[in-house]
Structures are given as structure tokens and as C-alpha cells.
Amino acid sequence: MEAAVSTAERGAWVLGVDSGGSGLRVALARVGDDGAGPRHRRHGEVVEAEAVRTGPAGIDAEHLLAQVLPAAGALLAGAGAEGVDAVCVGAAGMATLGGQLRAELPGAFRERLGARRVALAADAVTAYAGALGVRPGAVVAGGTGMIALGTDLRAWRRADGWGHLLGDCGGGAWIGRAGLEAALRAHDGRTGGSPALLARAEAVFGPVAGLPGQLYPKAERPAVLGSFAPEVAACAAGGAGDPVALGILERAAEEIAASAEAVCPAAEGAEVALTGGLFRLGEPLLAPLRAALARRLPAASVVPAGGGPLDGALLIAAGLTGGGRDLPHDPALLHVPV
């Protein structure tokens, strides 16, 4: 991926890290100028490693470094480079569980990689940077959960991302949960039930009497709920879609648009990007979502996401090497020790 960097230091090397629940990814890029302004260009393959442990003190900095430093070494050797000028680590849970990372990573990256500047970003911030770069707007990151982040380039606004019991409204677990509830309504003979969703629930989970036992004892309850979201989308698809499934996806679209509306700058020209696996549910979600965004954010344009969170981490790191405009620094969301 190539992305614009305002006034970057040509030829500097930067490292990007994307740390999430399913694993860790590391990439190296060179800040350069291809004639269309300063950009960064990836060098070498993305290195993948296991998910970083979270302990009682939060995300485990030692565990992260034990994976990132060898990956960085291999990438630098492949590129014939000595060290990096800047590093950006984007991590799920950075805002609340990133204390160790904030305390230990800047020194470790300076000492071991020669990095002069280090940024520690919430994963929603790297998702934003990957999707929209340093441009005002809102990014909705949807998967099992759902969070919206927006900025006018002076400050961040966040909406939702509260998890499957307090919010994440319109996300995968939310949609799947609503679908299973509608299945059980049909089973019980309560109003609001969907025989079509009941049939899908029984096809996936077996007789519904066993459903609580397949959900409540598990640690990954949100993922179990989210696994039913594609069934809801399948029931809603087609010309004669199930009305209950259609209703669930229409409500999900309203929730997602409401979060985008809450964070998007009002000014003309703001961009909205949708990123994450949630939007692979396709037209049954995307059609009502486009309509809801057009109604709630008439001055904004919905654009495709330029890249993913690892691209965003590289972009933020590249920005640290120049004197140009960065995304807003923030103690919780985008921490850049001076």
C-alpha cells in the first residue's frame, strides 16, 4: 500500500505493528517520494506471529517485544537496513490495557531498533489511519464488535465499542444474538419470531434446548453469537427475504449509522469508511446502511477503505518522521511520547 504523508523524511525506515485477539502482524516500510508527494512503500512480507498475552497488568509488553523484535530484525535484514526511525504499534485494548506497553515500548524500540519516535495507538486509530489516512471523517470498524471513530484532525470522537453486553450495536454478535432470539421466539410461540431463523438455528446448533449449553459455558460467547450473523444475512437475502431477518439488519444499519453520525465532523467533505469483516455480510446489511448514512450524514461521502490497520500503523509511523500534519495525538487513543 502507498499512502500520502504530509512532509516526511525521505528514505526513513518505519515499522508498523498490528496486535489483535487473533494474532500479531509486523511490516516494514520506507518513507519516500514518488513524485506525487511523500509516501511510504512496504518492503518485504508481513510477518505474522501469535496473539499477545494479556495478564493482570494488561497487555504483556515482554511477550509483544519477544515477537516484534525478531520479526523486525528479519525485515530489516531483508531490506538491507540498519534500524528504523519510527515505530507505530496498534493494539486492541491499548486505551485500557496498554499501561505496560506505554511504559516499556518506547525505550525498548529506541535501544534495540534505533527508533527516535514511537506511537502507541488503539486498534481503532490504526483502522482509521489505514482506511482514511490523515483526512477528516469517520471510520466504522465492524466485526464481532462495532466501534466508530471520527476526527476533524483536531480531536477524536468515539462511539460504541462497549462490548456485546453494553453495546457494539449493529455488530456481528449483536446481529447473531438478535437472530437467535428471533429463532427462540418462534420456538416458544412468542410474537416476533421467525420460523426461517429457527430452522437455520437448528441446522447450525441442533435442537434449541441445547443452545444455552453451547453458549453460556464458553469464554468466546460473542464469537458464538457472531457466528450466526451470516445466517441472518442469508435469511434476509433474495427477493422474498425473511421479514424478521430483514428487520434485524435494518436495525443494525440504523445503529451503525447512528454511531457514525455521532463521531463524524459536520463539515462538508468529511469521508466515511466501513472496515472489517462485518461488511462482508453484503447487500442485506449494506443497502439499508447506505440509506441510513445518506439520511444521517448528507454532507459526508462514503468511500472505500484505503487499507487495513497494519497500513494505518505504517502511515502513522511515517508521519512521525516528518514535520507534517499527524492524526490527533491523545493519551488514550494515540500516545506519542515526546
Added chain:
Amino acid sequence: MEAAVSTAERGAWVLGVDSGGSGLRVALARVGDDGAGPRHRRHGEVVEAEAVRTGPAGIDAEHLLAQVLPAAGALLAGAGAEGVDAVCVGAAGMATLGGQLRAELPGAFRERLGARRVALAADAVTAYAGALGVRPGAVVAGGTGMIALGTDLRAWRRADGWGHLLGDCGGGAWIGRAGLEAALRAHDGRTGGSPALLARAEAVFGPVAGLPGQLYPKAERPAVLGSFAPEVAACAAGGAGDPVALGILERAAEEIAASAEAVCPAAEGAEVALTGGLFRLGEPLLAPLRAALARRLPAASVVPAGGGPLDGALLIAAGLTGGGRDLPHDPALLHVPV
């Protein structure tokens, strides 16, 4: 408590057990005739003991017996009786986790207490029996969760009771969860938020940024959610109640009435009783619930619950001693080995 028993064996002793998540209670009663037909009358105090363990094989029969048998011995000694004629054990989880109880309790009670008949009931069945006795209708048992059970005295119908992620619609966790979601909507600036509920959430839990950390790591998540339900009711109360809180309780009332409607026999004369701590939320819930029940079940009359689940266990045990009409036997809900 006194309750009608159709044609009971006068003078028989019966034992009732109510086993739930917060503890176990045991009571003894004598089946008698006070001139108004066969009845049972409690003897001695209710004996309380610790909650019965649930293991990989379900509810632990040994642990239950280790508490019930000494309690029964003490109650029988106090009453000057030798043994009991019948026992009814009502237990939360009986339908799905009661395999060991079904296998071991009948023999143990016969051998150790002389019981000729034993009934093993789901807690919703003892709640029904305590609330309405052997009369057709529907009982809604509401606390943190919510389940409705109905019968025409030939078979049972059940609605909801699926737990806080799949249903329990209108119960305490459902109401509290909706209240916290509305608080976070206000915090985020999303539509549908309630500043009043946000103020209550911050008064109870502190700054909302800490709320996920106070909920998700805990095993008793439904109870944490349910603890906020009285705050929702308090916000809704009074002449100028918070419209969002009022809306939550109106939706809860619709959900509860929908479950009652799904299980209540259609015939004229059916009775509906509400039982459990949920209904202590008072008028903000009860007023819309009365209206919803009147609309959905015009032929039924809402009556006060006669007693609680321990009363129901005694009533079912007393019924086993006579030749009268029992509540419907059912392999999962009310198991009475011949």
C-alpha cells in the same frame, strides 16, 4: 401456607425442597383437612442451607442429599414424626442438569426417609404450583431472568427462560442492560440516549470508561446487569419520568406479556400470576404490564401469587399422597417415577 389438595391422604407427612442459585430451603408439612377440603399445613421452620453444587455431571445429588437429609431429620424430630410419605424437590436447572437427581434421589428418599413417592420439578414448576396451585393459567417468574410457564392441566407450555444472551426478555438483566446501553448512548452522543440514566450509571459504577471492566471479567454478569434495573425504574417513576427509562419498562412489559400470552390456555377462567423479585420494581413496570396483559389475554384474570416455590414443592408433594388431580407430569419439568 395452606393450599388446596384435591383428595389427599389425611395426616400424611410431606417434604418440600427448593434448590436455587442462592441457596437451598427445606420445609415439612402435614396433609390435613381443616373443614374446607384437604390442605397441607407447614410444620416447623424452613431450614436454609447452602446452594447445591453443579459439576460436570449436572446438579450434584450427593451434595443435595448431604444437606436435605439432616434438615429433614431435624424437622421430623421437631414434629414427632417418623418419616415422610412424599417428597418434592424443585431445582433450578432440573430440566437440563437434573440427571443425577433423577437417578439417585427417589431411592435415597425411600431408603432414608421412607418416602413412597418422589417428584423432581423444575423451579418454574414449583413456582407455578406455589403461585396458582392445581389451576389452569400462566405464571411468570421474573428475577434477574424471566420465564413463563402455563398449563391447561393436561400439558405444560414454556416461554423464554433462555438466559441473558438469548432471551429472558423483560427480566432484570434485560432491563438493566437496556438502561446501561441508553446511558452509553448518551455518553457517546448517539441517538436514543438518556442523560438521566447516564447520571445514574456514573453514580453507581463511576466513570463509564470503567464500566466494561466492572462487567465482563465477572462470572455473575447477569446479576451485575440486573443490579441496574431498579435505577431504570427509579428514573421512570414519578410524573415527569425519564422518557427513555419509561420506554425500556414499556418494552419489558410487552415482552413479559408476550411470554405469558404464549403459554396461557385460551379458555375463559385462566389465571395469570406474577412472581419473583422483578415485580418489586413497582408501578413503572406493573402499570404497563397490566395494560399489556389485558390487551393480550382478555379472557384471563391476573391474580396475586398464593405462595412461593417452597410452598409449591409442598403442594406437589401433598398431591402425590392422594388420588386427586396433579399438575401435569412431564419427563423434563415434573418427573414422578412410578
